[in-house]
Amino acid sequence: MEGLVFTLFFILGIILGSFFNVVGLRMPQNISSVHGHSSCPSCKKQLQWYELIPILSYVFQRGKCTHCHYSLSPIYPFIEFTTGCLFTYSYVHIGLTPTLLPTLLLISFLMIVVVTDITYMIIPNKLLLFFLPLFVCIRIIYPLEPFYDAVLGAVVGFLLIALIIIISRGGMGAGDMKLFGVIGIMLGLQYVLLSFFIAVCVGGLIGAYLLIGKKKERKSQVPFGPFLVLGTMISYFYGDVLITLYVSFMM
């Protein structure tokens, strides 16, 4: 029985993950995500039903369009698989409790952010404005302790990135700033600081690796959104463990 529920959450995750790819690819171009068939980004050939099966279609087509052999971005199967894993993990970690739905909503938001930020280096206002009221409602129904922690998290998240933008003169964008403000509502003050710390550490390591490997010029931009997303997920699920560890380490 348990195995069946795991599988259902995984399948739900990969199907929605596939939808998040479509939303993330179309929203910045102002194309409807609900209408219109999916097509190859290069030759525009409409995809057949079997080319729309999450993950499997990518594997069987060996990552290429069957018509023009255009290499499809590995971001699509990555998002599908990651969403499947995160949905399953949420169920394992949280169980069928009232906070499961807010968690799945947060994951959905973050996955679309990864798609738009990696593909276009932007986080659309439309996306932020769609999830902002949802997260505010969630924090009214399920307040953090103390209740104003969500406001603190949002303000500090926003200001932290604003500070980085001023210091680094554009190392991060206004999109990251607004994103982290929205994330702050869900995380609260402590976890927002923790996720920022994780994002900067991981982002710094990968940035250094790319610079040393000469894979990127110093001036070329690496989207920072995915690192904020990673930090958010880690502190959302493991924040209490990490902070307890940190405190016991400092004592």
Ligand SMILES: [Zn+2]
């Ligand atoms: Zn094609």
